Amino acid sequence: MYKPFLTALLTGLTGALLHAQSATSIGSPNQAIRLTVQNNPAGEVTYQIRYKNKPVIEPSGVGIKLSRPQVTLNRFTITAVDSAKVDDTWKPVWGEESQIRNQYNELIVSLQDKGGSGIGMRLHVKIFNDGVGFRYEFPKQAKLDHFIVADELSQFRFSADHRTFWMPGDYDSNEYLYNFTKLTEVDAAAALAKEKDIALQSPIGPNAVQTPLLVKTADGLYISLYEAAVLNYPVMALQLDKKTLTLTSQLTPDAVGNKAYLQTPTQTPWRTILVSDKATDLLASRMILNLNEPSVIADPSWIKPQKFVGMWWEMHVGKANWPLAGGKHGANTANVKKYIDFAAKYGFDGVLVEGWNVGWEDWFGNWKEDVFDFVTPYPDYNIDSLTAYAQGKGVRLIMHHETSGSVTNYERRMDAAFQYMVKEGINTVKTGYVGRIIPRGEHHDGQWMVNHFQRVAEKAAQYKIMVDSHESIHPTGLHRTYPNWMASEAARGSEFNNAPTLGITPEHTTVLPFTRLLGGPMDFTPGLFRMRLNQFDSTRTTRVRTTLAKQLALYVTLYSPLQMAADLPENYEKHLDAFQFIRDVPVDWAQTNVLAAEPGDYVLIARRDKQSPNWYVGAITDEAARDLPLNLSFLEPSKTYEATIYRDAPTADWDTNPEAYVIEKKTVTAKTKLNLHLAKGGGCAIQFVQK
């Protein structure tokens, strides 16, 4: 695991670490970030991070508490300090860039328990130009083999009462809106209480918040606390001590209160601190990916980024329904055929079909174990004929596996379910985990479920199946290791536009890139063209709080290799000119330039297609109208491009006139400067086709 590259990266005397109150410090490759590790006479080990000499993390403790053997590992003797520097690049199977630089300095501090247990562990730190990751490593050793984690004692102490974008701590749901308050104003209980559309809440406590946590300091730093490579370990939330402004890791417990069952050699996930004085740097960071292991899939040629339509939103808006009974069954043969025709006509790769299989009569809220079998279509859904029909048109169905949270049931049927997919020629599955988990007492975010998601990714890979997981753990860069686990929901997605209470605020999509999206692609399901959701039920007051142009821009600002065009075919056919952008926009990029961004306010990103020299720009704003200058210097010099600009009409407004847009074409070069005017809740999407 650890390969020692002994170099002279350290400032301070390494040897001094062996003595009382010793300290060592290491910089990022560009020296903007400096990390200092200290060991005081009592044995406490702390780390401290500064960015351009501004405080990021004040000296904060590290350690871990075990329940078997029963020992708290938080007083140490430092027995060795090793360091190394790494600078390489790698090519993701798909993503925001065709190659990624992985440059960091690292520090490996060997710690011996001062309490006499004989246990040794390592604090492994990697310092990138855009942040720091650290984890605990437990080598194979005589005094530690199998062990149980009671609590992780990692701390993150801030220097001041920063403003923060936070979500209330919840072991089962990450589908909250973000709150923006000072640290001392965090009130998780109030945040939970106002979210009436989240059916399953498992609150951690009044001062608990989820990761990623985004902080904005008064002196201009953007700091994100998160985690990378969460495998065989629960998801980490944070407990806030408002007096000391300290956040302490809060792991998701299992059914009996334990946090993790581990065996040496092993390690925890990385605890990550991204920091910059430029908000755009956070969005451009690839540190989370770099902290993950390389792909385990030797031949990834079957993994294809794709766009899809499907039998889904029409259930949400009341045109159809999942169950067979009730006369509104959406997933019937004729209806799905229409989606296949639509996908084929407009060049989409896939057609998602929800509600295709027996079990929906009785699927939700009963903690029922044997809910779906994943292989029995409803009698009105002729899957054999549809897969053949789709194949003839160059389209594939996308399978839906709603588990209803009954994961034991899914695991025992997963092989049969995947074999059925292979038989039907379907190679993408959307999984769902709505409801309380079975094994009962387990949480969505616990170690058992983390292991489940890994098992799904691995087994799906055996069957060459791509996975889009909903109600799953927040992604932590594992799509590097399992590039067939292409996207997850794991946040409040577009379906909440139809939620009656809070819906999706205009600012939500300007926060996501700084929080949830840091970990990996989201199946947000953008592309809604009809903003008032009363199409099939005139009494319905739910609505989409964006302009139509912003819906287009989301395809650029919210990256995913699986992108849905979520609205109904009939709604797209009324706006085929705007729909053209969704048809054209790629889902795999050669290059990404984050041009401007401010969390909660706006995001402006340009990306270059992996298959062509064409560029695409997405700009979105929150509830405020604004103008964003767009310098086209990213375009190839001496080339001309035809720009197709999909923008808000002058009168557009998410509230009063959301569907008003203008499409214009312009010839531009790298020297062109545009001004993008975004309406309230608006956006702008631009395609630049090289001539």
Next chain:
Amino acid sequence: MYKPFLTALLTGLTGALLHAQSATSIGSPNQAIRLTVQNNPAGEVTYQIRYKNKPVIEPSGVGIKLSRPQVTLNRFTITAVDSAKVDDTWKPVWGEESQIRNQYNELIVSLQDKGGSGIGMRLHVKIFNDGVGFRYEFPKQAKLDHFIVADELSQFRFSADHRTFWMPGDYDSNEYLYNFTKLTEVDAAAALAKEKDIALQSPIGPNAVQTPLLVKTADGLYISLYEAAVLNYPVMALQLDKKTLTLTSQLTPDAVGNKAYLQTPTQTPWRTILVSDKATDLLASRMILNLNEPSVIADPSWIKPQKFVGMWWEMHVGKANWPLAGGKHGANTANVKKYIDFAAKYGFDGVLVEGWNVGWEDWFGNWKEDVFDFVTPYPDYNIDSLTAYAQGKGVRLIMHHETSGSVTNYERRMDAAFQYMVKEGINTVKTGYVGRIIPRGEHHDGQWMVNHFQRVAEKAAQYKIMVDSHESIHPTGLHRTYPNWMASEAARGSEFNNAPTLGITPEHTTVLPFTRLLGGPMDFTPGLFRMRLNQFDSTRTTRVRTTLAKQLALYVTLYSPLQMAADLPENYEKHLDAFQFIRDVPVDWAQTNVLAAEPGDYVLIARRDKQSPNWYVGAITDEAARDLPLNLSFLEPSKTYEATIYRDAPTADWDTNPEAYVIEKKTVTAKTKLNLHLAKGGGCAIQFVQK
């Protein structure tokens, strides 16, 4: 489910039940047992049982408490009373008899919750000549669909402080010795504390006892409280109130404290009360089987009762070991070949092989999930060559699936494991559940595990595999419904002869037929010929507390369609004359006559082979020597038989001279009367071959 046969079985006026303090009463077909149901003005419903006018169960409450919907169903209006009488016979696939009479009167009392929930349920009672079974039935109804059981409120109130054979209540182990005390002297905590060889104890409480509970009254009644057809519901223990001499059902909780998740239409298992003034009647009772549903296996021709030897006891006595490492790996190719040769030479059907697969290094005590994969043999075990070799000799290997309690792991691998067995031509599996259950927080006796065992039986049947489950729930007659689930351990078996603390007392095997064996066959693994277990370790003081003749007799007194000859081939080869009985004794019977029995003292049973007119007798005693008269009137009149009598030598004694036996042959007829002298801890086995 319920077919109304309205008859005039009831005494008292049915109509009267609709009024306050009404009562109705129904007798067993032979009128020996009388059951009375009362409904008092407060709505309480009680049942009462008398046997030949002696009290069996004093008026005791019925009911159930739900946590969702939150309602206690124990105050009722009786809305209807139906009755029926049934008398038919059926043929088990295998068993103690070739056909079983199923004769009972039944009462179905329709109950409406008096608390206003609108919920209706039924108390369904069947009265046989040998006992009573009752259960709760929940029809499909508007006010009850999915529901969660918080507690069952079934009560069993005794009329006096009876003496009782009891085991301490434990959600995870049923491998205790039985204690014999008055009801008021039950001390489960003390019983648990003295059992130092049970690694995993999950005590229910100081006054909790397991079922089956055996009671012996001062006026000569034998009463057994148990359950039948435990499916989709947890195992029931009993909480004893010593003041009122009342036992109340105590269901095994799941990880979050719930007892069962049910959906209408559904029902609880049967609560059974066997009663007789003759102890032998309890052993002859087939009521538990009759309360189970008929076989679900349409073509059971592949299900074969069998005898087997195997790689097992030599691990217990220290000759070999399960793991590869350590130099004593038992399941190596050469060693297993010897067992195959031995089985072929002496006419055994199967060879059990434990320790064959990777994982034993690390299998116990760590609550480890991914412990075995069930398809990877150790490198020194050439399973392909061995299965071929065995096949050539007319012998089959028996697979071993130790789950280590990690049932999620087993369930996700079970298909592959069974497919592997089919590939290797193996059609019997011994499963094991040693250790704490995963899903963590679940217990061996909880609903989730009950469902697991049903899944195993069903899936095994799909692959035409026979199952012998160890560390599983106590059997409740489910071998009628799943005749491929042939045997279970679920009690203290022969392996405890090697347990250092209490071992197996001489009386234990005289209690088992009155308790554990009422529910179904046990893989007790009798047949030990070497009683001091110091063969490979001279310091070892563990020992078998029987004579050798008693080991033979156990093949008759402890019925199982799977019987192991548990000792080492080299020990059998020193006593081939005695071994002949094990070779000869059948494992499937046409008829069973329980000739004499007293719990905790002695058992004398005669059984007729299903394939021949030959009879076999087994007689065992506890620590006391005794003489049992044996009247051979069960033999076919006018035929002569050659009796081969395997009896204790005159000097035999389990303590001082356990291996001394005498074999003698006699010609006998139905008129012959024998006297069987049993040594202390001794026994006698007889084969009667018709001439």
